[in-house]
Amino acid sequence: xxxxxxxxxxxxxxxxxxxxxxxxxxxxxxxxxxRLPSEFDLGEAFGVSRTTVRKxxxxxxxxxxxxxxxxxxxxxxxxxxxxxxxxxxLMTFDAALRQQGYQGRVQSLRFQRVKASPEISHxxxxxxxxxxxxxxxxxxxxxxxxxxxxxxxxxxxxxxxxSAQLQAGFTYSTLLANGIDLNAAKVTLxxxxxxxxLSEYLAVPLGMPLxxxxxxxxxxxxxxxxCGKTLxxxxxxxxxxxxxxx
Amino acid sequence: xxxxxxxxxxxxxxxxxxxxxxxxxxxxxxxxxxRLPSEFDLGEAFGVSRTTVRKxxxxxxxxxxxxxxxxxxxxxxxxxxxxxxxxxxLMTFDAALRQQGYQGRVQSLRFQRVKASPEISHxxxxxxxxxxxxxxxxxxxxxxxxxxxxxxxxxxxxxxxxSAQLQAGFTYSTLLANGIDLNAAKVTLxxxxxxxxLSEYLAVPLGMPLxxxxxxxxxxxxxxxxCGKTLxxxxxxxxxxxxxxx
DNA sequence: TAGTGGTCTAGACCACACG
DNA sequence: GTGTGGTCTAGACCACTAC
Numbered sequence: 009x010x011x012x013x014x015x016x017x018x019x020x021x022x023x024x025x026x027x028x029x030x031x032x033x034x035x036x037x038x039x040x041x042x043r044l045p046s047e048f049d050l051g052e053a054f055g056v057s058r059t060t061v062r063k064x065x066x067x068x069x070x071x072x073x074x075x076x077x078x079x080x081x082x083x084x085x086x087x088x089x090x091x092x093x094x095x096x097x098l099m100t101f102d103a104a105l106r107q108q109g110y111q112g113r114v115q116s117l118r119f120q121r122v123k124a125s126p127e128i129s130h131x132x133x134x135x136x137x138x139x140x141x142x143x144x145x146x147x148x149x150x151x152x153x154x155x156x157x158x159x160x161x162x163x164x165x166x167x168x169x170x171s172a173q174l175q176a177g178f179t180y181s182t183l184l185a186n187g188i189d190l191n192a193a194k195v196t197l198x199x200x201x202x203x204x205x206l207s208e209y210l211a212v213p214l215g216m217p218l219x220x221x222x223x224x225x226x227x228x229x230x231x232x233x234x235c236g237k238t239l240x241x242x243x244x245x246x247x248x249x250x251x252x253x254x
Numbered sequence: 255x256x257x258x259x260x261x262x263x264x265x266x267x268x269x270x271x272x273x274x275x276x277x278x279x280x281x282x283x284x285x286x287x288x289r290l291p292s293e294f295d296l297g298e299a300f301g302v303s304r305t306t307v308r309k310x311x312x313x314x315x316x317x318x319x320x321x322x323x324x325x326x327x328x329x330x331x332x333x334x335x336x337x338x339x340x341x342x343x344l345m346t347f348d349a350a351l352r353q354q355g356y357q358g359r360v361q362s363l364r365f366q367r368v369k370a371s372p373e374i375s376h377x378x379x380x381x382x383x384x385x386x387x388x389x390x391x392x393x394x395x396x397x398x399x400x401x402x403x404x405x406x407x408x409x410x411x412x413x414x415x416x417s418a419q420l421q422a423g424f425t426y427s428t429l430l431a432n433g434i435d436l437n438a439a440k441v442t443l444x445x446x447x448x449x450x451x452l453s454e455y456l457a458v459p460l461g462m463p464l465x466x467x468x469x470x471x472x473x474x475x476x477x478x479x480x481c482g483k484t485l486x487x488x489x490x491x492x493x494x495x496x497x498x499x500x
Numbered sequence: 501t502a503g504t505g506g507t508c509t510a511g512a513c514c515a516c517a518c519g
Numbered sequence: 520g521t522g523t524g525g526t527c528t529a530g531a532c533c534a535c536t537a538c
Contacts, residue, residue, distance in 0.1 A: 079536035246443070
């Protein structure tokens with residue numbers, strides 16, 4: 009009883025419906041930003057219950073094709089993509105944003121002195137046991153959209169002396185402006201689905217992919233200056249690199 | 255009427271339930287690989303309908319914490335993570351797999367001569383219009399798990415002469431074994447949610463994050479030898495790099 | 501006030517796994 | 520056969536948005 013005749017059979021109804029809607033989105037029949045018919049209307053159009061329509065919409069949300077707004081409707085996702093160079097680790101965020109036509113801004117959620125965990129001690133090569141570090145969490149915005157959550161650890165001396173500036177601006181710019189030149193880094197990149205907590209910070213649906221950029225950055229003399237991780241919305245961000253094995 | 259007393263209020267029931275289950279998983283009360291109670295039993299335990307339990311389980315699936323198997327049950331996800339070095343682009347897959355204790359294997363889905371698209375022509379720096387290239391799609395396995403889908407384009411001469419070997423093995427190993435030495439690459443890394451098609455190839459739920467490793471690899475003389483993209487399960491894979499700006 | 505998506509229920513039937 | 524997750528229904532109420 010697939011209504012608007014289509015598709016191979018023995019496919020669940022909600023899949024058939026979401027695939028039909030997906031085709032309309034990808035072919036441009038529903039344009040980015042456009043509102044889809046309401047769940048009720050879609051149910052009537054396809055001859056199914058609202059529950060089934062909602063499952064179909066959930067499929068589209070998981071694929072990042074639409075978002076929903078309570079009281080307003082279902083909207084086709086608009087595309088953005090900002091590329092960050094791995095050759096100048098994360099800290100180029102502000103320059104990269106500016107260069108690609110966005111206004112960058114940070115919102116500091118937390119900036120406090122804490123006892124370094126063994127892992128952080130190791131990454132920052134702190135020799136004294138139980139040394140203190142500064143721990144910052146901040147949200148990075150491109151224009152008005154939150155696109156990344158940055159969790160950073162600074163050695164005590166740096167965090168203390170640059171406290172005010174680090175809370176107001178971007179990490180790399182602040183360090184550079186104070187004569188601290190980073191010229192090496194060890195990084196890893198992976199991806200995780202957004203938890204509830206992260207989905208609220210970054211205004212994404214539960215489970216949406218986030219890129220995790222894990223880094224330790226060093227000064228010329230191999231002294232670690234900062235480490236941390238940047239969790240960024242994968243629908244907004246991309247990393248690139250040029251590799252030479254010579 | 256939140257049953258097993260807990261949590262702030264005005265949180266949806268399905269969220270409260272999934273967060274409780276999540277806590278039990280992360281604290282180890284449900285161990286990796288272990289089966290959770292059935293949907294029916296969970297519904298009784300929490301005093302909610304099966305629909306609500308299913309929504310809670312869906313939340314956990316989206317966060318990568320559990321997987322379901324029809325007829326069998328709900329199981330806590332087991333953790334794996336294989337790290338690939340970006341300094342030796344994608345092609346080190348087999349060496350990296352072996353080194354980290356997995357048996358690597360490829361399954362070729364397609365290997366055929368096609369007319370190069372403008373994009374591929376550009377990436378491979380093909381001068382003649384409408385040149386032909388070899389297009390390969392293959393699935394990469396770690397032991398018995400599919401972990402990546404590799405889509406590769408080779409210039410005609412290479413694809414033709416190494417046809418049999420490229421279909422049977424890993425790209426980099428095959429090229430190296432034939433005296434083709436890659437020593438530079440341009441790469442980008444991003445992440446996307448799995449579509450239906452990809453979720454079937456890689457045996458993951460719809461929407462699970464996939465890492466997209468996009469690459470063009472060059473021979474010493476700056477000649478592009480191969481380009482393509484590797485879509486890998488983000489729960490299995492991680493990329494790292496060491497960066498020097500000296 | 502009307503329309504939208506968000507939550508939740510109770511119940512039905514199906515497909516698959518296992519003994 | 521029994522138990523499991525997968526699909527689907529019909530209907531209720533709530534929260535939010537807009538007019």
